[in-house]
Amino acid sequence: EVQLVESGGGLVKPGGSLRLSCAASGFTFSSYSMNWVRQAPGKGLEWVSSISSSSSYIYYADSVKGRFTISRDNAKNSLYLQMNSLRAEDTAVYYCARESNITPGDYWGQGTLVTVSS
Amino acid sequence: DIQMTQSPSTLSASVGDRVTITCRASQSISSWLAWYQQKPGKAPKLLIYKASSLESGVPSRFSGSGSGTEFTLTISSLQPDDFATYYCQQYNSYPWAFGQGTKVEIK
Numbered sequence: 001e002v003q004l005v006e007s008g009g010g011l012v013k014p015g016g017s018l019r020l021s022c023a024a025s026g027f028t029f030s031s032y033s034m035n036w037v038r039q040a041p042g043k044g045l046e047w048v049s050s051i052s053s054s055s056s057y058i059y060y061a062d063s064v065k066g067r068f069t070i071s072r073d074n075a076k077n078s079l080y081l082q083m084n085s086l087r088a089e090d091t092a093v094y095y096c097a098r099e100s101n102i103t104p105g106d107y108w109g110q111g112t113l114v115t116v117s118s
Numbered sequence: 119d120i121q122m123t124q125s126p127s128t129l130s131a132s133v134g135d136r137v138t139i140t141c142r143a144s145q146s147i148s149s150w151l152a153w154y155q156q157k158p159g160k161a162p163k164l165l166i167y168k169a170s171s172l173e174s175g176v177p178s179r180f181s182g183s184g185s186g187t188e189f190t191l192t193i194s195s196l197q198p199d200d201f202a203t204y205y206c207q208q209y210n211s212y213p214w215a216f217g218q219g220t221k222v223e224i225k
Contacts (some may be wrong), residue, residue, distance in 0.1 A: 035214075037162075045154075045162065045205055047214040059212040062119075095161055102168055104152050104209040108161035 002026040002107045004096050009112030016086050016116070022079040022096030022109055030054075030074035033099040036081050038092035039111075046092075049081065050099065064090075086116045120144050120208050124217035130225040137193040139220045141206035146186045150210035153182055153191045156219075157202045165204075166191065196222070 008020040022034070036048040049070040050059045058070055069082040079096050093113050097105035121144040131137050141151065149169040154162035164173045166182035169189055179194040193200055201224055206217040 044219045045156075045207075045216040047207075047216065050212065050214070061213050102171075103164060103173070104167070104207055104214060105154070105162070106164050106167075106173065108163075110161055 002098070004098065004107055004109035006094065006096055006109040006112040009094065009114045011115045011117065012086055013118050014087060014116055017082070017084045018086065018114060020081040020083065020094055020096075020112060020114070022081075024077045024079065024098070027098070029072075029077040033057075034072060034079045035097045035099055035105060036070060036079075037095045037097055037105070037108075038090075038114075039095070040089070040092040043092075048094070051079070083114070086114075088116050090114060091116045119213055120147060120211065120215055122206055122208055122215045122217040124204075124206055124220050126220060127218065128221045128223060130223045131196050132225045133196055133198060135196045135225075137196050137200075137222060139191045139204055139206075139222075141184075141189045141191070141217050143187045143189075143208055143210075147208045147210035149185045150208060151182070151184070151189050152207045152209065153180075154205045154207065155200075155202045156205065162205065193222075 003025045005023045033052045035050045051070045067085045071080045093111040095111045096109045098107040123142045125140050151169045153166040156162045170182045181192045203219045203221045
């Protein structure tokens with residue numbers, strides 16, 4: 001069974017940093033691109049970042065470029081999102097999602113809440 | 119960047135109704151469009167990919183159509199479990215983008 005489990009969310013002050021993790025199981029993690037998608041409270045979905053299976057290709061939304069860094073460790077079946085210079089508008093539930101060659105997100109984690117507030 | 123516009127934002131319908139949601143892209147995305155269903159407090163669930171392909175396990179009352187810039191999601195006979203928010207997503211080119219969502223409410 002495919003499982004994606006996010007962790008690392010919490011309360012952080014503006015300007016602070018946080019590192020999210022997504023632990024994958026039930027599939028060959030190293031064969032799939034992965035994505036982070038976020039959802040601010042009461043708002044819609046926003047794509048954040050993508051990373052290819054071997055980390056060769058990385059993309060970011062303009063809203064996080066230069067502040068967030070996506071990475072992965074295929075030996076540990078884990079995806080990461082390093083978030084620096086956090087702002088109030090980064091407050092959201094952050095989801096990791098598996099991307100296949102024909103679908104952008106066939107499996108999603110349950111999400112982890114990041115709250116940026118003083 | 120490609121913008122995705124869904125309509126309507128909210129839809130009131132009854133069980134058994136045929137429901138159609140529209141998604142428009144600001145430029146051609148070929149058939150690289152997905153539809154998701156999301157319920158409160160839950161992660162999105164993939165329903166349709168490549169505009170018209172039904173994800174495994176999704177009921178056949180859901181269907182998708184369109185290509186280029188105009189797409190539709192149709193629920194042929196609305197069921198109680200279908201009251202939720204629906205999002206389209208383009209994955210033709212980065213940055214990927216979602217529509218703003220359509221909330222399907224009980225009439």
